[in-house]
Amino acid sequence: MGNLFGRKRRSRVTEQDKAVLQLKQQRDKLKQYQKRISLNLERERALARQLLKEGKKEKAMLLLKKKRYQEQLLDKTENQISNLERMVQDIEFTQIEMKVIEGLKIGNECLNKMHQVMSIEEVERIMGETQDAVEYQRQIDEILAGSLTEEDEDAILEELNAITQEQMELPEVPSEPLPEKIPEASPVKNRPKPELVAAS
DSSP, rough: OOOSSSSSOSSOOOHHHHHHHHHHHHHHHHHHHHHHHHHHHHHHHHHHHHHHHHHHHHHHHHHHHHHHHHHHHHHHHHHHHEEEEEEEHHHHHHHOOOOOOOOHHHHHHHHHHHHHHSSSHHHHHHHHHHHHHHHHHHHHHHHHTOOOHHHHHHHHHHHHHHHEEEEHOOOOOSSOOOOOOOOOOOOOOOOOOOOOOOOO
């Protein structure tokens, strides 16, 4: 019913996931087999002892041969389990590597698209325009702030010196003789200041 109105969902389980699952299941089966063999080995060893006590040496010998064969199977099983685990790890690591490579591929494509939008010539042109705009703004700021160049300030200083020279004409020397003694002013008496009392 869900497929009538929506898209068919893609399974998120990949072929690699299925392979890893099968390998792990096989490993688990081998481990169960290994446990069964181990239990059998213990039973057969105990049985071989009992047969020796009863004097049935040939049956005990046959049982020990069977036990030896099962020990060899146990070793082979251990090697197979080890191989399966190594293969699972290799597959899982390869999946991680594939994701990393996919991420790098997407990143490279993105960088290439960005480089197509901004070529070196375009960046140089933009940087030149930016520098021109900054210089133009600086000139506007200088005009608005009334700042002057060094040449302007030198010219202003020269004009100031010229004006100062013109104004430095000394006053005329009086022709009348100066009075010999200046009358002294009467001394001012210090009156005590009245004290202010706070109203209560």
